[in-house]
Amino acid sequence: xxxxxxxxxxxxxxxxxxxxxxxxxxxxxxxxxxxxxxxxxxxxxxxxxxxxxxxxxxxxxxxxxxxxxxxxxxxxxxxxxxxxxxxxxxxxxxxxxxxxxxxxxxxxxxxxxxxxxxxxxxxxxxxxxxxxxxxxxxxxxxxxxxxxxxxxxxxxxxxxxxxxxxxxxxxxxxxxxxxxxxxxxxxxxxxxxxxxxxxxxxxxxxxxxxxxxxxxxxxxxxxxxxxxxxxxxxxxxxxxxxxxxxxxxxxxxxxxxxxxxxxxxxxxxxxxxxxxxxxxxxxxxxxxxxxxxxxxxxxxxxxxxxxxxxxxxxxxxxxxxxxxxxxxxxxxxxxxxxxxxxxxxxxxxxxxxxxxxxxxxx
Ligand SMILES: Nc1nc2c(ncn2[C@@H]2O[C@H](COP(=O)(O)OP(=O)(O)OP(=O)(O)O)[C@@H](O)[C@H]2O)c(=O)[nH]1
Ligand SMILES: [Mg+2]
Numbered sequence: 001x002x003x004x005x006x007x008x009x010x011x012x013x014x015x016x017x018x019x020x021x022x023x024x025x026x027x028x029x030x031x032x033x034x035x036x037x038x039x040x041x042x043x044x045x046x047x048x049x050x051x052x053x054x055x056x057x058x059x060x061x062x063x064x065x066x067x068x069x070x071x072x073x074x075x076x077x078x079x080x081x082x083x084x085x086x087x088x089x090x091x092x093x094x095x096x097x098x099x100x101x102x103x104x105x106x107x108x109x110x111x112x113x114x115x116x117x118x119x120x121x122x123x124x125x126x127x128x129x130x131x132x133x134x135x136x137x138x139x140x141x142x143x144x145x146x147x148x149x150x151x152x153x154x155x156x157x158x159x160x161x162x163x164x165x166x167x168x169x170x171x172x173x174x175x176x177x178x179x180x181x182x183x184x185x186x187x188x189x190x191x192x193x194x195x196x197x198x199x200x201x202x203x204x205x206x207x208x209x210x211x212x213x214x215x216x217x218x219x220x221x222x223x224x225x226x227x228x229x230x231x232x233x234x235x236x237x238x239x240x241x242x243x244x245x246x247x248x249x250x251x252x253x254x255x256x257x258x259x260x261x262x263x264x265x266x267x268x269x270x271x272x273x274x275x276x277x278x279x280x281x282x283x284x285x286x287x288x289x290x291x292x293x294x295x296x297x298x299x300x301x302x303x304x305x306x307x308x309x310x311x312x313x314x315x316x317x318x319x320x321x322x323x324x325x326x327x328x329x330x331x332x333x334x335x336x337x338x339x340x341x342x343x344x345x346x347x348x349x350x351x352x353x354x355x356x357x358x359x360x361x362x
Pocket of ligand 1: 095096097098099100101102103104141189234235236237272273274275276
């Protein structure tokens, strides 16, 4: 006979009806909790699909959570939103600090909203774990956009690695699309590898530049020039107009030296003034032309497929890595192997082999 306390559960409360199965109170509690979580997540997903911005924020916060207990919920939310994703134009915007990204996004976003678009602004900023997200402080610089019902602005996820931050932004894209945002602006500051990460999750890559004193091409990373679908020289106003025009010519010339892009698109060079709200529409027209071309020639889909493949591999790699380092046997053996290595009693390869075998053995 089982311990009567085992029946002390909500599933066997009813007198007269025999319990279908004996369920311990602990298990019943866990089942109940899971059910309520499932319901909550379903509700959250539904609110997101209804375009509720508060729910969208909550959803992204859940995705960003590093707590183990949130992982299944985050996964469930993503799965609920995934069938409704993939429907937006994703535009990456990069440029060095001070180039005018926030000012530009404010104007560009407002233009898009006026054209009937629903605009979401996200960021990949590997430095944001220290500064708590540049967009957050920036919300003052996006005063009008912040107030727009058809705009959503989210500061960068924090994280200890660019890969982690980028993955979270990538997942936030899915939620924004499910919430009906059809134009996504993904900002990153031009440092480190973050441009590559943003490039791997966007359809169009826009590089904001400043006109200098004839040294426009100096200090610009070749890889970034190659990624750019448009180079926009900002702050083309006042005394700066002439220099901006010169810079435009110079960039244009430089771009012609690169081999043709797989997209069939020739990158455009433009000037604008985000501050004065001048020529912002020309930038949008270039983006529109790009989408028209790449949708017609199939490159749009091709690139998305490539990106999906990339993210599949990235996800597998990061999961395998985490599981490996969190494996109890690996954890306990790791320090020992390090000590052996330092003492010259093993080689890096041998130590790796030992640790990897531990992971496989269970
Ligand atoms: N003259 C002029 N100033 C501009 C223009 N766009 C931005 N600015 C000014 O440049 C400064 C930096 O602009 P931000 O929009 O904050 O630049 P950012 O690229 O977002 O900078 P970080 O967030 O630090 O990376 C601000 O003082 C803006 O007012 C422009 O088109 N013309
Ligand atoms: Mg900014």
